[in-house]
Amino acid sequence: MEIAGQNAELPEIRRRTRMFAVFVLLAFTGLGSRLFYLQVLEGDAFYKVTASSVIRTEVLPALRGELRDRRGRVLVNTRPSYNVEVVPSRIDEATYRQLLSLLADHNEDLPDWETFSQRVAERRDRPYSIATDVSRETMSQIETNMDSRGVSLRTEARRHYPNGLLAAHTLGYLNEVSADELRTLKEEDYHPGDSIGRTGIEKQWEPYLRGRKGMRKFVVPRRGIDPVDMHIGDLVEGPTQIDPVPGENLILTLDIDVQKAAERALAPHRAAAAVVLDVNTGRVLAMVSRPTYDPNALSGKLSPEAAARLFNDPFRPLRDRTLSDTFNPGSTFKAISAIAALEDGVLTLEDRAKCNRFVQVGRRRFRCTKAHAVVNLHTALIQSCNVFFYELAMRPGMMNRLARYSSDLGLGLPSGLGVNGEQGGFVPTEEWHRGREAFPSQQGFMIGHALNTVIGEGATRVTPTQMALLYAAIAKDGVLWLPQIIERIESADGKILEEFPPRQRSQLAISQNTLSTVKKALVGVVNNPKGTAYKARSTRVLVAGKTGTAQANMSRNSKTGELPPLYARQDHAWFAGFSPADDPRIAFAVLVEHGGHGGDVAAPVAMQIAERYMDIMSERENADAPVEGKPGSVAKTNAAPRP
Numbered sequence: 316m317e318i319a320g321q322n323a324e325l326p327e328i329r330r331r332t333r334m335f336a337v338f339v340l341l342a343f344t345g346l347g348s349r350l351f352y353l354q355v356l357e358g359d360a361f362y363k364v365t366a367s368s369v370i371r372t373e374v375l376p377a378l379r380g381e382l383r384d385r386r387g388r389v390l391v392n393t394r395p396s397y398n399v400e401v402v403p404s405r406i407d408e409a410t411y412r413q414l415l416s417l418l419a420d421h422n423e424d425l426p427d428w429e430t431f432s433q434r435v436a437e438r439r440d441r442p443y444s445i446a447t448d449v450s451r452e453t454m455s456q457i458e459t460n461m462d463s464r465g466v467s468l469r470t471e472a473r474r475h476y477p478n479g480l481l482a483a484h485t486l487g488y489l490n491e492v493s494a495d496e497l498r499t500l501k502e503e504d505y506h507p508g509d510s511i512g513r514t515g516i517e518k519q520w521e522p523y524l525r526g527r528k529g530m531r532k533f534v535v536p537r538r539g540i541d542p543v544d545m546h547i548g549d550l551v552e553g554p555t556q557i558d559p560v561p562g563e564n565l566i567l568t569l570d571i572d573v574q575k576a577a578e579r580a581l582a583p584h585r586a587a588a589a590v591v592l593d594v595n596t597g598r599v600l601a602m603v604s605r606p607t608y609d610p611n612a613l614s615g616k617l618s619p620e621a622a623a624r625l626f627n628d629p630f631r632p633l634r635d636r637t638l639s640d641t642f643n644p645g646s647t648f649k650a651i652s653a654i655a656a657l658e659d660g661v662l663t664l665e666d667r668a669k670c671n672r673f674v675q676v677g678r679r680r681f682r683c684t685k686a687h688a689v690v691n692l693h694t695a696l697i698q699s700c701n702v703f704f705y706e707l708a709m710r711p712g713m714m715n716r717l718a719r720y721s722s723d724l725g726l727g728l729p730s731g732l733g734v735n736g737e738q739g740g741f742v743p744t745e746e747w748h749r750g751r752e753a754f755p756s757q758q759g760f761m762i763g764h765a766l767n768t769v770i771g772e773g774a775t776r777v778t779p780t781q782m783a784l785l786y787a788a789i790a791k792d793g794v795l796w797l798p799q800i801i802e803r804i805e806s807a808d809g810k811i812l813e814e815f816p817p818r819q820r821s822q823l824a825i826s827q828n829t830l831s832t833v834k835k836a837l838v839g840v841v842n843n844p845k846g847t848a849y850k851a852r853s854t855r856v857l858v859a860g861k862t863g864t865a866q867a868n869m870s871r872n873s874k875t876g877e878l879p880p881l882y883a884r885q886d887h888a889w890f891a892g893f894s895p896a897d898d899p900r901i902a903f904a905v906l907v908e909h910g911g912h913g914g915d916v917a918a919p920v921a922m923q924i925a926e927r928y929m930d931i932m933s934e935r936e937n938a939d940a941p942v943e944g945k946p947g948s949v950a951k952t953n954a955a956p957r958p
Contacts, residue, residue, distance in 0.1 A: 378562065414461065479611065484604045516800065578603050587907045590782075590783040603637070604635045704770050718743065725820065848890065885909045895925075
């Protein structure tokens with residue numbers, strides 16, 4: 316019976332064995348198929364995922380291009396900055412406290428151990444920057460006294476302005492890109508921690524200066540930061556290193572020596588501006604705006620206290636007064652009034668007016684500085700007689716005539732430099748005043764508007780740059796230049812990539828007789844004993860120009876009802892002109908905000924600039940002169956020294 320029962324179970328055992336064998340076969344077949352899929356079909360993809368966990372990509376920053384003056388002297392470059400980094404998982408409290416003692420003199424707010432531990436809780440194996448731009452002495456102490464692998468020094472490039480505050484507004488500064496900017500600039504390869512030009516040439520020429528980043532891939536342990544000895548090419552496809560491309564160097568039209576002369580001349584004044592141009596090219600030799608700022612400080616980490624002082628300063632040091640602010644031109648505008656009247660035949664050189672200190676229009680008196688007796692155009696310009704120009708403004712169509720010639724001479728539109736949000740200013744017309752009738756406080760065009768405009772008051776607004784260009788056009792017989800601040804672009808190895816020759820904006824349709832008449836009067840303003848700038852005249856350089864004393868805004872504060880502070884209640888002082896008057900080389904415009912009378916305040920600044928410019932040219936001419944008897948020396952010519 317037992318044998319019969321066993322024989323009956325054998326088929327069942329065989330059936331189960333076959334089923335188990337099939338199951339095992341299917342299982343191994345499925346496992347093999349999966350392994351084939353993972354290792355053969357998708358092997359490359361999963362290998363890359365695995366490799367990426369130990370492969371890091373280091374961004375190699377590009378060296379930012381330099382800014383140099385027209386003679387090749389460095390205005391802006393890049394210097395090494397030493398930053399202290401720690402790896403939180405590799406540093407203990409004792410080592411951290413030792414590091415703090417070495418950084419005690421550093422100007423950053425360094426966290427204590429507890430605060431530091433909280434900040435780095437989620438980045439244990441990633442480097443954390445604890446101090447930036449430490450001194451060489453501090454760096455040496457850390458290298459000597461710190462033996463922990465958790466502390467390291469990293470060198471990065473930092474923008475450097477070796478001349479400090481010199482030409483700060485024109486050059487501009489950098490700072491870190493914001494989170495909002497990163498969203499819009501990501502396609503342009505900006506990343507967190509990158510710097511970007513904020514103002515001046517640093518901003519306008521950012522694409523040329525920044526260069527292109529490179530990269531380097533390397534292998535690190537899963538929980539470490541130090542590279543290991545492994546051939547990276549076996550783990551990744553494509554290039555493992557791309558060298559960065561340095562930014563291009565910009566050679567500016569600025570002249571460091573002329574810039575220093577202009578800044579020195581303006582140094583006694585709290586709020587002022589000056590622009591110096593080459594009459595023969597329209598190139599900018601100097602641009603000064605006071606007060607100024609230190610671009611080195613703004614391009615680094617600015618403390619909250621320093622930032623508050625800068626942004627709350629009532630004299631607005633961040634504002635570029637040469638381009639971004641507009642002012643009434645005052646009597647410097649009278650040169651345009653004279654040109655417009657002579658060219659359109661409204662006035663002759665024989666026409667005269669009697670000045671009794673004012674002109675009565677209705678119930679309002681339009682005043683002059685004093686009683687000038689009987690004057691013609693020549694003496695009216697020299698003595699800056701308002702009454703003569705008031706009577707000129709009463710002639711039909713004079714308001715629109717002034718606007719037309721002002722536009723031809725470059726007013727009312729930006730000059731073309733394109734830096735620092737350049738303003739175009741404004742010159743009103745009769746139609747503009749009539750269009751303001753809809754405003755309750757306005758009554759349309761009145762003759763008084765023309766009287767204000769003809770002497771550079773009322774709604775007329777200009778920048779110092781525009782006035783320098785205007786007087787350069789008078790000096791250059793009607794050539795209105797397109798101003799230039801960049802002379803050429805060079806590669807990092809000195810190869811010239813692009814040059815920018817001088818460009819005329821227009822040739823003014825003004826007769827040489829008219830220009831000659833105006834220039835003679837401008838010479839008289841400075842050199843005639845009755846001229847408004849005679850007291851400031853130079854005994855070394857023949858200067859021509861026009862003083863201006865423009866009304867400042869005396870409106871009350873809309874919130875407090877208070878008048879401006881006392882220093883802001885004086886008129887703006889102007890002087891615009893050119894020198895030498897008999898062979899013009901430079902044109903300039905000087906504005907001293909709330910300075911007072913133009914002849915007393917702005918004219919001396921212009922004379923100092925003109926004299927120093929000639930000294931600079933003479934010094935360079937003598938330096939280039941051959942030494943008699945020296946082999947290979949070449950005889951000098953009588954050519955005038957050029958900048």
